[in-house]
Amino acid sequence: MSRVAGKPSGSDASSPARPAVPLRIAVLGLGLIGGSAAAAWRRLGHDLVGWSRRPATIEAAIERGIVGAGAKSAAMAASDVDVVVLAPPVLAMRDLLAEIAPALRPGTIVTDVASTKVAPETWASATLPAHARWVGAHPMAGKEVSGLDHVDPGMFRGRTWVVVPPPGAELQAVSVVSRLGRELGSRVIEMSAVAHDHAVANVSHLPFMVSTALSDAVIGDPDFPEWSTVAATGLRDITRLASGDALMHRDICLTNRDRIADAMARFARILDTLAAEVRALPDPDAASGTEALATMETTFVRAKADRDAWLPNAR
Amino acid sequence: MSRVAGKPSGSDASSPARPAVPLRIAVLGLGLIGGSAAAAWRRLGHDLVGWSRRPATIEAAIERGIVGAGAKSAAMAASDVDVVVLAPPVLAMRDLLAEIAPALRPGTIVTDVASTKVAPETWASATLPAHARWVGAHPMAGKEVSGLDHVDPGMFRGRTWVVVPPPGAELQAVSVVSRLGRELGSRVIEMSAVAHDHAVANVSHLPFMVSTALSDAVIGDPDFPEWSTVAATGLRDITRLASGDALMHRDICLTNRDRIADAMARFARILDTLAAEVRALPDPDAASGTEALATMETTFVRAKADRDAWLPNAR
Numbered sequence: 155m156s157r158v159a160g161k162p163s164g165s166d167a168s169s170p171a172r173p174a175v176p177l178r179i180a181v182l183g184l185g186l187i188g189g190s191a192a193a194a195w196r197r198l199g200h201d202l203v204g205w206s207r208r209p210a211t212i213e214a215a216i217e218r219g220i221v222g223a224g225a226k227s228a229a230m231a232a233s234d235v236d237v238v239v240l241a242p243p244v245l246a247m248r249d250l251l252a253e254i255a256p257a258l259r260p261g262t263i264v265t266d267v268a269s270t271k272v273a274p275e276t277w278a279s280a281t282l283p284a285h286a287r288w289v290g291a292h293p294m295a296g297k298e299v300s301g302l303d304h305v306d307p308g309m310f311r312g313r314t315w316v317v318v319p320p321p322g323a324e325l326q327a328v329s330v331v332s333r334l335g336r337e338l339g340s341r342v343i344e345m346s347a348v349a350h351d352h353a354v355a356n357v358s359h360l361p362f363m364v365s366t367a368l369s370d371a372v373i374g375d376p377d378f379p380e381w382s383t384v385a386a387t388g389l390r391d392i393t394r395l396a397s398g399d400a401l402m403h404r405d406i407c408l409t410n411r412d413r414i415a416d417a418m419a420r421f422a423r424i425l426d427t428l429a430a431e432v433r434a435l436p437d438p439d440a441a442s443g444t445e446a447l448a449t450m451e452t453t454f455v456r457a458k459a460d461r462d463a464w465l466p467n468a469r
Numbered sequence: 470m471s472r473v474a475g476k477p478s479g480s481d482a483s484s485p486a487r488p489a490v491p492l493r494i495a496v497l498g499l500g501l502i503g504g505s506a507a508a509a510w511r512r513l514g515h516d517l518v519g520w521s522r523r524p525a526t527i528e529a530a531i532e533r534g535i536v537g538a539g540a541k542s543a544a545m546a547a548s549d550v551d552v553v554v555l556a557p558p559v560l561a562m563r564d565l566l567a568e569i570a571p572a573l574r575p576g577t578i579v580t581d582v583a584s585t586k587v588a589p590e591t592w593a594s595a596t597l598p599a600h601a602r603w604v605g606a607h608p609m610a611g612k613e614v615s616g617l618d619h620v621d622p623g624m625f626r627g628r629t630w631v632v633v634p635p636p637g638a639e640l641q642a643v644s645v646v647s648r649l650g651r652e653l654g655s656r657v658i659e660m661s662a663v664a665h666d667h668a669v670a671n672v673s674h675l676p677f678m679v680s681t682a683l684s685d686a687v688i689g690d691p692d693f694p695e696w697s698t699v700a701a702t703g704l705r706d707i708t709r710l711a712s713g714d715a716l717m718h719r720d721i722c723l724t725n726r727d728r729i730a731d732a733m734a735r736f737a738r739i740l741d742t743l744a745a746e747v748r749a750l751p752d753p754d755a756a757s758g759t760e761a762l763a764t765m766e767t768t769f770v771r772a773k774a775d776r777d778a779w780l781p782n783a784r
Contacts (some may be wrong), residue, residue: 191640196523245753248753273753282728283519294699294701313701314701343698349695352696353696353698353699354699355539356686356692356696357699357700357702357703357704358700358704360683360686360687361687361704362703363743363744363747364740366729366743366769366772366773367739367740367743367772368676368679368736369736369775369776370743370768370772370775371736371739371740372671372672372675373775373776373779374771374772375773376672377671377781381668381671381672382672382782384607384609384629384631384660384665384668384669385672385783386611386628386629386656386672387537387675387783388672388676388677389673390780391674391706391707391709392680392706392709394703394706394707395706395707395778396704396772396776397776397777398700400766400770400773401766401769403514404766404769407666407747407752407765408750408762408765411747411750414747415744417744418740418744420686420739421686421724422737422740422744423683424685425678425682425686425733425737425740426737428521428678428681428682428685429640429678429733429734432722432729432733433726433730435722438560438723441560447723449725450719450722451715451716453681453685454716454718456683456685457684457688457711457713458681458711458715459683459690461688461708461712462694462710462712464697465705467697468704469701
């Protein structure tokens with residue numbers, strides 16, 4: 155395996171001590187998430203080797219101290235490490251798994267950072283040798299920017315790191331992957347791949363689709379230049395998710411299609427009910443005391459109460 | 470007219486000098502918006518009299534220096550001032566206009582702070598005497614809290630104050646109402662009532678309805694306690710508007726019903742198209758290079774580009 159020496163990052167005055175057991179970690183894919191995690195693990199004392207489809211990205215990661223060394227191929231990076239972290243675009247993951255599979259030593263732990271978990275688990279199960287140990291993961295952190303330029307080793311602090319052991323996963327491998335999340339300051343929770351993909355379809359992917367549809371319907375309308383004179387922070391905030399990475403969300407839709415479609419259908423029915431309540435309203439001069447007015451109010455009070463009750467627990 | 474003396478607010482060290490022409494201003498309705506505007510105008514040196522349906526609110530506003538004096542009735546408050554500012558719940562506005570109409574001196578300017586403008590203009594036109602001068606207004610500022618307890622005289626700074634002159638409005642009256650907005654640090658723009666209500670239906674009321682439907686569909690779902698372990702800031706931010714005042718939004722729906730229903734229908738069609746694009750996606754292993762994949766990406770790229778182009782101008 156070929157490694158190129160890189161200068162240590164040394165830019166974080168508050169670098170904690172080396173972990174009790176430093177691991178050799180290969181990060182394959184050096185975008186925002188892969189690069190940020192690599193930089194953070196390296197500061198903790200782990201031994202990081204990086205690989206990206208673009209050689210210039212590997213060089214940049216070494217120059218910036220994000221990884222200690224680069225590898226000429228994904229297989230070479232994965233061939234003599236304790237943990238392989240797959241962080242490419244989701245659609246590239248299947249080929250990447252096939253590429254590294256023959257090179258993995260017995261006992262190597264393979265994990266990932268993809269936003270959906272059923273597809274990676276299926277691919278890993280079909281591709282990896284029996285002597286490698288797959289434990290999926292999803293760090294719930296992101297930004298409206300992407301790429302190595304925006305690497306932020308602190309981005310996982312206080313966030314959730316979902317660990318997704320496949321059926322029959324080895325406890326020791328699960329424990330190592332959990333530890334890697336905790337070391338970056340994340341709260342680690344365990345879920346099955348199906349439970350994860352169902353939950354994120356509702357709390358994460360549906361909000362993105364709604365934000366995107368709203369951006370299309372309002373900001374994308376030919377009349378928007380006229381409307382925008384009265385646009386306030388509400389529109390800006392509710393369309394924030396629409397500024398997320400288009401390719402990443404395309405792949406999320408592809409690998410969580412049915413659950414997202416179901417969540418959108420449920421949302422559309424609720425929106426339709428709400429629209430019917432609006433259309434049922436009488437003229438204002440005849441509204442006082444009508445049932446339609448009370449219904450509208452009840453809906454708004456309920457939605458507000460549900461959210462306000464959750465808010466103290468939201469992160 | 471009965472006035473009760475109140476101590477001056479005196480709490481703002483940076484109080485600007487008295488305005489060139491101090492006005493006598495009656496604020497009818499002392500909630501978040503009415504109370505905040507009253508406090509801010511008073512600090513600028515205007516002479517403020519306040520009235521609220523609840524006598525205890527008038528007393529509290531005097532005690533806190535938000536107004537200099539209180540009035541026993543809306544008519545008494547409006548009877549000898551230069552400007553009357555109506556700031557009650559929207560549905561109370563028609564009765565309030567009828568109440569003050571007989572008491573208005575010739576030349577009195579009557580304005581408001583309601584979130585919709587066609588209904589107030591219609592009511593004012595039907596109710597006010599010819600010698601009073603109606604010029605509607607809508608300060609585009611708000612919070613997810615309401616009431617006198619949350620009064621914030623700085624809340625209009627840097628925001629938009631929409632001035633809505635009725636057909637044939639007198640320039641001098643329009644100029645006074647514009648000046649009152651500018652004095653609070655707002656950017657003043659003029660629009661017709663119909664143009665205003667159409668614009669806010671799209672950039673403000675539709676986002677609220679979408680935020681509410683999403684809160685209902687996700688946070689209100691029986692499975693949410695399970696999903697919430699992976700909920701991130703995206704869900705929190707996109708449902709922020711749903712925590713807005715339920716009664717205010719009920720009245721907004723009532724007085725802007727058809728335009729909101731139209732905007733919701735347009736949004737629902739776009740969401741439906743998006744859902745169809747998701748359902749059309751192939752299985753991930755057969756996705757590479759398909760038209761469905763390209764379509765999905767194009768949609769996300771377009772929505773992101775539209776929003777990112779607007780963002781530098783968003784306030």
